[in-house]
Structures are given as C-alpha cells and as structure tokens.
Amino acid sequence: MLTGCTFVALVATGPGTDSAWNKAATIGVGAFCALILWRLGQVRATATPDHLTVHNIVFTRRLDWPQVVSVRFGPGDPWVRLDLSDGKALAVMGIQRADGARRSESEAARLAALVAAHGEAHED
Numbered sequence: 001m002l003t004g005c006t007f008v009a010l011v012a013t014g015p016g017t018d019s020a021w022n023k024a025a026t027i028g029v030g031a032f033c034a035l036i037l038w039r040l041g042q043v044r045a046t047a048t049p050d051h052l053t054v055h056n057i058v059f060t061r062r063l064d065w066p067q068v069v070s071v072r073f074g075p076g077d078p079w080v081r082l083d084l085s086d087g088k089a090l091a092v093m094g095i096q097r098a099d100g101a102r103r104s105e106s107e108a109a110r111l112a113a114l115v116a117a118h119g120e121a122h123e124d
Contacts, residue, residue, distance in 0.1 A: 065118035073108035
C-alpha cells in the first residue's frame with residue numbers, strides 16, 4: 001500500500017501533481033492505510049498460564065485470569081465479548097464470526113474453557 005502510493009506520488013503527471021504537498025499527501029494516505037492494515041493484522045488474543053492479552057485495533061489489554069468472569073458469543077455478535085470483574089465488557093476482535101461460524105464458535109468455546117480453568121475457582 002505504502003509502496004504503491006509512493007510510486008504514484010513520484011511518477012504521476014498532470015496538472016497539480018508535481019507539487020510537494022500533493023506528493024506528501026499521497027504518501028501520507030498510503031502510510032495511514034498501511035498502518036490500519038497492519039493493526040488489523042495484529043488483532044489477536046494470547047493466553048498464557050498467568051494472563052490473557054487481547055490485542056484489538058487500537059488498544060492492547062492484559063487481563064489476569066480472575067478478571068475475566070465469562071465469555072459471550074451470541075448468534076448476532078460480530079466477535080467474542082468478555083465480561084470482566086469490574087462490570088465492563090471487552091471485545092476480543094481476534095475471534096470474529098467473519099472467520100466462519102464453525103471456527104469462531106470453536107475458538108470461543110476454547111477461550112471459555114481457558115477462563116473456566118484459570119479463573120477464580122482455579123487452585124494451583
């Protein structure tokens with residue numbers, strides 16, 4: 001994306017295309033699009049024995065297992081939601097219905113099993 005916009009900015013010809021501002025703006029749009037695509041590619045949930053890290057488009061949040069009360073993934077939900085001990089909910093965009101019903105429901109069930117295994121009731 002960035003390479004394509006840089007190429008267009010450098011080789012485009014025509015009225016108004018040779019100004020430095022126009023070239024910089026074209027490269028800037030390419031950089032912004034590349035950043036968004038990169039962040040979309042980073043969306044995931046990573047589980048360890050001690051915590052769950054949720055990487056969404058804008059924010060990354062690290063949760064200790066006892067902070068996660070339950071996992072919800074209703075029929076109309078686009079992605080998994082975690083109910084947290086502070087009363088808030090957190091989207092887990094790494095498990096999306098767009099990935100296919102069977103796969104997304106399987107991953108949601110796997111995350112729910114991890115929450116049950118590592119949550120407050122878990123004793124070492």
